[in-house]
Structure formats: structure tokens, C-alpha cells
Amino acid sequence: MTPLVRLAWAEEADRSLPLPSYKTGGAAGADLCAHLPLERRAKGLTLKPGERAAVPTGLRIAIPDGYEGQVRARSSLARKGLMLPNAPGTIDADYRGYIGS
Numbered sequence: 001m002t003p004l005v006r007l008a009w010a011e012e013a014d015r016s017l018p019l020p021s022y023k024t025g026g027a028a029g030a031d032l033c034a035h036l037p038l039e040r041r042a043k044g045l046t047l048k049p050g051e052r053a054a055v056p057t058g059l060r061i062a063i064p065d066g067y068e069g070q071v072r073a074r075s076s077l078a079r080k081g082l083m084l085p086n087a088p089g090t091i092d093a094d095y096r097g098y099i100g101s
């Protein structure tokens with residue numbers, strides 16, 4: 001049986017941003033987009049060396065019981081020197097808050 005993963009936008013989310021999507025039929029994971037507040041989006045997010053930030057996704061997700069979600073950095077980010085300090089980030093099946101990374 002294919003597990004059903006439910007996604008919901010955060011209340012204040014900009015729903016014109018892309019939802020997580022699998023770029024190819026064989027992709028192991030779906031790409032998540034950053035959901036920066038509108039006023040900060042044009043400038044983006046700049047981190048100083050060694051600085052850390054939680055990047056919101058504007059999404060909540062419900063993972064079925066018995067499964068775990070994982071947030072991993074794309075390898076193209078690693079080539080730019082960006083990484084997730086907690087990778088893989090664990091999304092618990094009973095978590096219903098907003099997903100950040």
C-alpha cells in the first residue's frame with residue numbers, strides 16, 4: 001500500500017510558491033522550497049560563515065504512523081558550502097507543526 005502523506009499550507013503562506021515536487025520519476029525525494037516572508041524574499045537570506053538559520057517552508061505535513069520524514073540538503077547546496085547541521089532532519093509521524101530546515 002502506498003502511504004498517504006498530507007500537506008497543508010501554513011495560515012499565512014504564499015500559496016503561489018511551489019509545493020514540494022519530485023523533479024524526475026526516479027528522484028529519491030521531493031524538493032522543498034524556502035518560504036521567506038514576502039518583505040525578505042527579494043533580498044534572500046544571507047548567512048555569515050558559521051552562522052545558522054532555520055528556514056521556514058510554509059508547510060505542515062502529516063506523515064502516516066510507522067513512517068518518518070527526513071529533510072536533507074540537496075548536494076548542489078553542499079557544493080556551495082551550505083549544509084543542514086542536523087541532517088537528516090527527522091519529521092515525526094505525530095508532528096503537526098510547521099516544517100523548517
Ligand SMILES: O=c1ccn([C@H]2C[C@H](O)[C@@H](COP(=O)(O)OP(=O)(O)OP(=O)(O)O)O2)c(=O)[nH]1
Nearest residue numbers: 071086088089090091092093095098099100101
Ligand atoms: O529539520 C527539521 C527537523 C525537525 N523538524 C520538526 C519535525 C519534528 O517532528 C520536530 C521535532 O524534531 P526532533 O524530534 O528532531 O527535535 P527535538 O530536538 O527532539 O525536539 P522536540 O523536543 O520538540 O521533539 O521538529 C523540522 O521541521 N525540521
